[in-house]
Amino acid sequence: MDSAVTVLGGSGSSSVEAPxxxxxxxxxxxxxxxxxGWSLNDNIYATATSLGGPWSPLRNFAAPGTHTYGGQTANVITVQGSSGTSYVYAGDRWNTADLGSSKLIWLPMTIKGTTVNVGQYPAWSLDAAAGTWTAGSGLPTAGIHTLTNPNSSHPLQRHPRPARVPPRARGAGRSPTTSPGEPPGAPAGRADGNKSANDLGW
Structure with a gap:
């Protein structure tokens, strides 16, 4: 990195990680x-039309006090299909006793203007070919979840999905597991525009 484009957050309690x-x-x-540390918190977001800013104040994108449904921001996955584009929040649910077994929670993300919202659903389905999602009922079943980059045909995420998540585990983005609020084994489909800010130096 030759120079910083902008700096968000601050030091100490104002610091931000997991971008x-x-x-x-x-x-x-x-x-x-x-x-x-390993304690849960309400994750936040900011918006700007230019990477150089000005950036909006940081604010919650999930209901306050929910601790972002037990997750920590890992990625936002763009799923573009024949009928629309959906955005999927991927959050790490860290298991500090065994980080390698940590799980991932996926939830639909609504983006409109400068407002972002992530709600929690007992179950939901992603139609990756159409680029749409629907809320469901009951608990999802175990299965395989695959999203493929249409430009390279490489999977963005593909993991076996056991039926449950340990209580208060904040799963790592390596092993998404079916649990309340996660997609129940959506079919292989198309995803693009997947971007990461891991090099922004937060």
Whole structure:
């Protein structure tokens, strides 16, 4: 890195980690987590039309007090299909006793203007070919979840999905597991525009 484009957050309790980024209709969205060690917190986001700013104040994108449904921002996945484009929040659920077995929670993300919202659903389905999602009911079943980059045919995420997540585990983005609020084994499909802010130096 030759120089910083902009600096978000601050030091100490104002610091931010675990960044992810996506650009939608000319608006940049950057997501991150407060620095609270292994303790859960309400993750935050900011928006700007230019990477150099000005950036909006940092604010929650999930309901306050939910601790982002037990997850920490890992990625935002853009799923573009024949009928629309959906955005999927991928959050790490860290298992500090065994980091390698940590799980990932996936939830649909609504992006409109400068507002981002992630709600929690007992179950939901992603139609990756259409680029749409629907809320479901009950608990999802075990299965395989695959999203493929249409430009390279390489999978963006593909993992076996056991039926449950240990309580309060904040799963790592390496092993998404079916649990309340996660997609129940959506079919292989198309995803693009997947962007990361891991090199922004938060």
């Amino acid at each position: 992810a980024m996506v650009k939608v209709n000319g608006m940049n969205y950057v997501f991150g987590s407060h620095l609270t």
